[in-house]
Amino acid sequence: MKKVTFIHAADLHLDSPMTGLRHLPATIFSRVKESTFTALKKLTKTAIDRKVDFVILAGDLFDGEDRSLRALSRFRAEMRRLEENGIPVYIVHGNHDHLNGSWIHLDMPPNVYVFPGEVEIKKQQTKTGERIHLYGFSYPTRHVFEKKIVEYQKEEGADFHIGILHGNEASGTVHDNYAPFTVQELQEKDFDYWALGHIHKRAVLAESPPIVYPGNIQGRNKKETGSKGFYHVTLTEIDTKLDFIEAADILWEQVKVDASTVSRFQELLQLCQKEINKYRKEDSAAILSLYIKNLQLADEHEMKNVETNLLELLLEEEKDEESFVWIAEIHITKSQQIDKEQLKKEVNFYGNLFETIERFENVDEAIASLYEHRLGQKHLSPLSEDEKRELIVRAEKLLLDLLCN
Ligand SMILES: [Mn+2]
Structure with a gap:
């Protein structure tokens, strides 16, 4: 049976400056700064371990149009690892890393193919003989508001057709409306898979054929919460398997704590520690925003400066912890005083x-x-x-x- 397996990732935002996080302790900040690269390494390792046929990166590989030299050379090193293992990589660039930026050009290894500024078909054959047509384009400039989807035309002669598109689903108004499309427009193309990028929140817009935003591979701030990673996709003539794989080294999360059962500071501390420890993992770290509600400590003195005191104690040992769970902020809502x-x-x-x-x-x-x-x-x-x-x-x-x- 015809079968193809690949990794679909997007929005790597390599070397994101992680603005607004400089107040973090140096060890933690450098781990955060490194996190987009750590996630990329996880991606390449998975591609090699699982022996996929190829990798698709659907735009915004680099955070800035100047593509820092550090990001380029680290990216190239990972692409070389894939090359050594005979894994091709198909790339479109998005609004963040459009082709009109200025950067120092480093030659990528020959397994890396970058789609040009106009929609193009890339024909490929896998090691086992499956013929694949990949369709995509890179952003020639930062702002692409046209409906590029009309330029995607299916060309017969392949076992699988895969569309790669960095753009915005037209009903979503929250995000910049780049290269807008509707789900129906994609479905009408009669492809076997749509590898989307742009939206940082993971979403499967349709199942058959799969139309997928994998989200970014590493959250960059407190708003990009939840597990982040990429999909390992297996397509056959009869079905599709989507396997989500976590890649993020740092998990961002909002944690709600109901403090209505505690009346002493010590109890509050223990309650928070218990909640926080749920996020402690062996091979990754976390940065949490803590929302404590219904708090009323019996001792007024303990209520004073409760946020500062709590934060100080919760962070006490995290700085030196490999699997740290850092608390970025604490918000407390006191329980209503009942007369x-x-x-x-x-x-x-x-x-x-x-x-x-x-x-x-x-x-x-x-x-x-x-x-x-x-x-x-x-x-x-x-x-x-x-x-x-x-x-x-x-x-x-x-x-x-x-x-x-
Ligand atoms: Mn992006």
Whole structure:
């Protein structure tokens, strides 16, 4: 059966300056600066390990039109590794690395093919004899607003037809409307796969044929959250397999923490540490924005400067950690202060509720089933009077949160 496998990536943004992150500790900032290259290495390694037929890079390989020399030479080194393994690379350039920029030209190895400024068909045969037609163009200048899709014309004579396009799906208004297209227009071309680039968020716009934005391979700021990587695609005459592979060395993520169950700073710290550790991975690092809601510490003194103190403690050991989880920012929303006296006046129900809570003495009875349970009998020790009191306070807090928010 005819079969072709390839890697589809886009928006590498190599050597992105990572602006706005200079305040990070030097070790962490240099790891972030390196991250686009680390992700590229993961890509080439995967291509070699999985013995793909070729690699497609669908635009914005370089972050700037001047394509830093560092980016060019590091990119070339990776392309050479692919060449040594007999893997061709098909490239279109996008709005960030359009052909009209000025840069120092380094010759790429012969396995690298760059599509020109007009739509062209590249014909290729794989090692196992499958004939492939690849269609694409590079941005001749930064701004390409024309509907380039009309220039893609299927030419018979291949087992698989693959369109490469750096552009914006026309219904999306958030992004620069470069080389706009609709899903229907792509489908009408009757190709077997559409390798898109431009949008940094991963999206499969259609399944048959697959129309795919792989997203960028490495997030560059707190807005580019979630796992980032590329697709390993397998096309056969009867079906398609899309295997997403994570490449990012640094994960950016927004983390929400509900602090309504804590009343002391120490507990808040532990709660945050627990959440943060979920993002600790052996072979990558993370930078998080922490959103803490419903916070109300019992001690007013602990509430003062809580953000600064929390941040200081959470970051204490991360600087020297290989798999660091750095907290870039903390946002705290305090739980609404509930005025019990006011509530009592407003609604009779609250008067009864608070009275019941104040008089409540049956904590033992309320938690009896825990102690009767086989595991409870084994592991639980009896509660002190203070602990019982605290349970009541927490239960009241929980009830009021549920009733008032
Ligand atoms: Mn891009």
